[in-house]
Amino acid sequence: MTTKQELFQQLSDGVVEYQEDQVKEAAQQVLDEGYDPLEAIMDGLAAGMVIVGDLYDRNEYFVPEVLMCADALYAGLDILRPHVPKDAAQVKGQVVIGTVQGDVHDIGKNLVKMMFDVGGFTVHDLGRDVPLESFVEEQMRTDSEIVAMSAMMTTTMMGMKKVIQMIKEKNPDVAIMLGGAPVTKDVADLFGADGYAESAGNAVTEGIKMIGRLRELRQKEKKA
Amino acid sequence: MAELTPKERVMRLLRKEPIDTMPFFSGMGMVVMPGIKKAGYNFPTIHTDPERMAMSAIWSARLMGFDCVVVPFDMTMESEAVGNQISLYENSEDILYPTIPKKIWATLDDVAIPEEMSTRGRLAFLPQVIAKIKKEAPELPIGCWQLGPFTQAGQMLELDLILKGVFKQKEKVVAVLDKLTDMIIDLGKFLQRSGCDYITLREPGVAADLLSPRTFREIIKPRLTRILDAWESPKLLHICGQTDPLIEMMNDCHADGLTVDIKNNIAESRKKLGKDVLLMGNVDTYPMTCDENTPKEKAIAHIQAIIDNGVDAVMPGCDLWPAIKEENMLACVETTHTYGAQPSPAVGRL
Known part of the structure; x- marks a missing residue:
């Protein structure tokens, strides 16, 4: 054995x-x-x-x-x-995730999705090339706590700013996470996002840190 | 100070001959909304009509004082020419570039580049675009570009297939890259025959935050070199993303000049490359040229810092986002022309 x-x-x-x-x-x-x-x-x-x-x-x-x-x-x-x-899942959170309209690349998005999957989140994956309104509608429909958006090209990241504005107007408590190759920390700040992942790779790091924290929490609970 | 036209300025710079002052030009997208509006068109229509493409490019350069025009604007022409459908987002109010929503090739084995690519789809009208610009704006140099084989592969196949294939199906990935390399050589020659004044090989998909420098050296670099060797001068190599670990290998690919984005430490790259290499970059495009909250003074200081770091020409690190903040864009160009009056490391002054 x-x-x-x-x-x-x-x-x-x-x-x-x-x-x-x-x-x-x-x-x-x-x-x-x-x-x-x-x-x-x-x-x-x-x-x-x-x-x-x-x-x-x-x-x-x-x-x-x-x-x-x-x-x-x-x-x-x-x-x-x-x-x-x-009932054993550690996190009861929900997340809406997708790649914004105009962008058909979804590697970073899929890696971040994996992090949420592992963490026990319920993931609402909208896929790629997602019309901006769909993020807002899906967040409202599911009452998700997190909206995660990714754009791989400079030419599409502008859509994310709009989505943030639309969501924050309706529900200021939603945490918004941005990622993708052209999205720098400055851009995320300028757009009013709550979280930021520098690239597909950095999304990995960020996501893994999140998993790391989940594991710590779980270990603390076990000891308690 | 002798006054050169933008074309004289850029062409002399690319030959490392003395110029009057530093140009603000690019190998990537330089079309901006004020130019498109002045030409009288909507964004989705400028990608499919040669007249509209030419005039949007010309007006963008004229209104902003750019030292070049760059055509085409989007990255899907080749993928469309092999048979993929493009999305033009004609009903969207946002600025969206054409994309390939679904690819016809599902595996690495499916890749078969058709004969006579330059006669297919929108590629066929590029000579008309170039001729129109030459006639209407002879003072502007015309930049054209091709994506590198790795990045182009991501336009024709699912990107994760290529990325994982580098390890799991290396021989097949290499075969696809070779097919695309041949295609890129042919299309570059076609653009040069059609009259483009300089050509840029853009390979952003291989930056060191995506692929290992080892993979770059073994798989990417030989193919970039083969392409650049086959093209006439002047020819540039652009990689955006993290390029600090790659810059010396980029310099071994036989381009006449290198262009990089904000993630490159230009001052360090200049030290590594020495004074003689044409090095261009690295405007932080969105924050400096688009964001309404960025004061003009900050954009000016950014350009000055780039010049102080040792570039030979100021170049946006990527496609300019068309929705620019005009005041900042104009200030970036003007600062390049005034602050760049002194010789740069590789290029003297008249």
Whole structure:
């Protein structure tokens, strides 16, 4: 019998080394051995992604590697998540996410989406090339706490400013997160956003920090 | 001080011959709303009509004092020419460039570049655009551009397929990049035959915040070099995003000049490259030329700092966003012309 720690380590290593099959096998074994799937997500898959973020920060990994790690993570998540009891999710938050109209690139958006998925958020993914009004409508419909928008090109990021204005007018408490290659911290500030992710990669770092915080919270709760 | 036309100024600069003062020009989009309005058109219509494209470009340069025109404006012409549909967003009130919402090629194996690309779709009317500009505005140099093979691949296929393919299907990615490299060489020659005065190879998809410098060296650089070797001078290489780790490799790709954006540390790059390399950049486009809350003085100081850092020409780091703050845009151009009166590292003064 493989111990829980060994399996979690295999999940983490599989994510870091983008070994989808290894992750799938370990995830299945977690279920077969009767270990807690949520614990496996947080201390295995998410822990691996935190290491990936560190490798990215140190310029050892770049976006292609991170994308492959994300595939490995999802391979595990798809197996484990259906077995997480609904009331066990750590965060009850909801997020609306999409790439603004005029932009058909969605790599950064999908990476950030993954972070929310892992964190247990309910994600309303509008996809890409999304008309600006749809962000507002979806936020209102779902009463989501967070709206995350991405634009990969300078030529499309202007749409985000409009969306922020429209949402903040109707509901000033919504937290808005911007990301994408051309969006600098200055631009995010100028547009009135609450959060900012510098690039697809930086979105990874930001998202991973978020996962890191979730894990800390969970560990504190366990001790308490 | 001898007064040169913008065309004389830019063409001499690109040959590193002495000029009267520093130009404000670009290899990327330079079309702005005041010019489009002056020409009398709506934004979605200037991408599909040669007359409208030419006149919007000319009026943008004339009203703002730019030292060039750059055509075309959008990145989808080649992808459209291989058979993809474009979205023009004709009913939107916002400024939206054409995009390819759905790509016909689903895998790396599907990529097959048709013969005679320059006769297909909107590419076929570019000679008319260039001829019109030459006739109406002979004082302005005409810049044309091609996306590099990696970035172009992202216009023709899903980008994550290419990015992951670099590791998972390297041979197939390389084969696609080679096909696109051949296409880019041909289209660049076509633009040069049609009369463009300088050409820019734009490869923003390979910046060091996306791809590793090692991948750049092994996969990207040989193809950029092959393209630039095949084109006539003057020819520029532009990469936006993080380029500090790449700048020396960029300089080995055989371009006549390098252009970078705000993420590049120009002063450091100048140290690495030495005085003789034409280095251009790196206007922070949105905050300095668009944002209504940026005071003119801040934009002026930004341009002065760029010149002090050692550029040979001031160039926006990316396409200009068309909805400019006119006051700041004009101040950026004027500051370049006045503050740039002294020789730059690679180019003397008359």
